[in-house]
Amino acid sequence: MHEDAHGDDVPEHPSDAAHWFSRMHSGETTEADRQAFAAWCSADPAHEREYQKLTAQWNAVLSLPEARLRGLMQATNATQAAPPPPAMSRRRFGLRMVAACALPVAAGLLAAPYLFDRDEKRLNYATRKGERRQVTLPDGSILRLNGDTHLAARFGADERQVELTQGEAFFEVRHDASRPFVVMGGVGQVTVTGTRFNVRRDSESLQVSVESGSVRLESGPWWRHSEHRLGAGQQAIAYASSPLGEVTQVNVDNLTAWQRGKIIFNNVPLATVINEMNRYLMQPASLDAPALGPYRISGVFSVDDPLAMIDALPAIAPVSLERLPDGRVRVLAR
Incomplete structure (x- = not known):
């Protein structure tokens, strides 16, 4: 592996989760990197667990509101005398911090006052x-x-x-x-x-x-x-x-008919139809006739009137409907 593929601030052969995290998220990963990373993960189950832990920390930090992160960083920066290095994108800085320090991702990110892209x-x-x-x-x-x-x-x-x-x-x-x-x-x-x-x-x-x-x-x-x-x-x-x-x-036009307020079924199993209708019904419908699950139906329905969708089933399939006091619907064999 050539040094100029990743820069002189990344170790040649990572041996821990923090450095691998930086390498695999650098945007410059090579096929040799991927093969070496797979071998590292397979060598010890603990490696994969450590890597997943770092990934979870990274995602947790990125999910926090910016105002909260800035407050945490200001509190941390108050104890630092050295001026920050030149600004860089939050992603690039976070990855280099991990590679350089091998510290938990969250701690490294929260400590950096220049982490955020101002336009983000x-x-x-x-x-x-x-x-x-x-x-x-x-x-x-x-x-x-x-x-x-x-x-x-x-x-x-x-x-x-x-x-x-x-x-x-x-x-x-x-x-x-x-x-x-x-x-x-x-x-x-x-x-x-x-x-x-x-x-x-x-x-x-x-x-x-x-x-x-x-x-x-x-x-x-x-x-x-x-x-x-x-x-x-x-x-x-x-x-x-x-x-x-x-x-x-x-x-795709049929698949995305929901944008036009429609749902289109073309020779679709009844069980699938009811599952799809449940995405729009406020209270779910259940198919209490397992033998009819594979029965295929076709039709065009309005997602803006989901109760009308379920009411139409007896006209196109051998079923009847039973409405329960809580609003749920049982679909039964007729």
């Missing part, structure tokens, strides 16, 4: 069940949120990052090759420079569907990393406990 913006968005919302992000990208969706966005001089914690969103990303747009979704992440795509996060999966342009979907830790390149009309799903799903062709 942090934004949080959320919708209730049945609500849809469109917002314009600081870079000019358009974001459309489906109901019951939560996400946080961070925009700085060298990054555009959104974390989707739950729900579904459609992204119309403004092209900026110098600042890739990254969507974090727990079990996977999506990277683009400019395109239109839909992301849906459920408890154990992240579904990505591309309307135009292309995206890179990545899943798994560095040492078990997998990725797909998706183009227009393609979809793939990242799972929490299994390999990245295969790339498939989909009708």
Whole structure:
């Protein structure tokens, strides 16, 4: 490995979690780095645990409100006599601090008064069940949120990052090759420079569907990393406990009909239909006829009237409905 690949401030052969964290997040990782990192993680189960702990600390610090972090840093800086070194981006500084000091990430970050990019913006968005919302992000990208969706966005001089914690969103990303747009979704992440795509996060999966342009979907830790390149009309799903799903062709217009207030089913199993309807119903419906789970139906429904969706089922499937006092609905065999 050549020294100029990473600079003279990073050790040639990292041997601890802090230095590996810095190396793998430097933006200059080589294939040799990835292979060496995988070998380091496999050599001792404690290595992976230490690395994951640092990752959790890093994410925890970045999730704190800026005002809170600035207050903590001012308190720490009051005890320091030496002037701070030249300003750099929060990401670059944080990584170099870890590599240089091998200290807990959180402590290193909170101690730096020059950590923040002055132009960085942090934004949080959320919708209730049945609500849809469109917002314009600081870079000019358009974001459309489906109901019951939560996400946080961070925009700085060298990054555009959104974390989707739950729900579904459609992204119309403004092209900026110098600042890739990254969507974090727990079990996977999506990277683009400019395109239109839909992301849906459920408890154990992240579904990505591309309307135009292309995206890179990545899943798994560095040492078990997998990725797909998706183009227009393609979809793939990242799972929490299994390999990245295969790339498939989909009708993205139907898939994103929720933006127009519609939900479209085309030869879909009844069990799947009811699960999808439950995303919009205030009280859930349950299929109490397991044998009818595979029964396939088609139809177009309005998500703005979720009760009408469930009321329409007896007309297109051999079922009846039982409404419970608390508002829940049982779907029974007729």
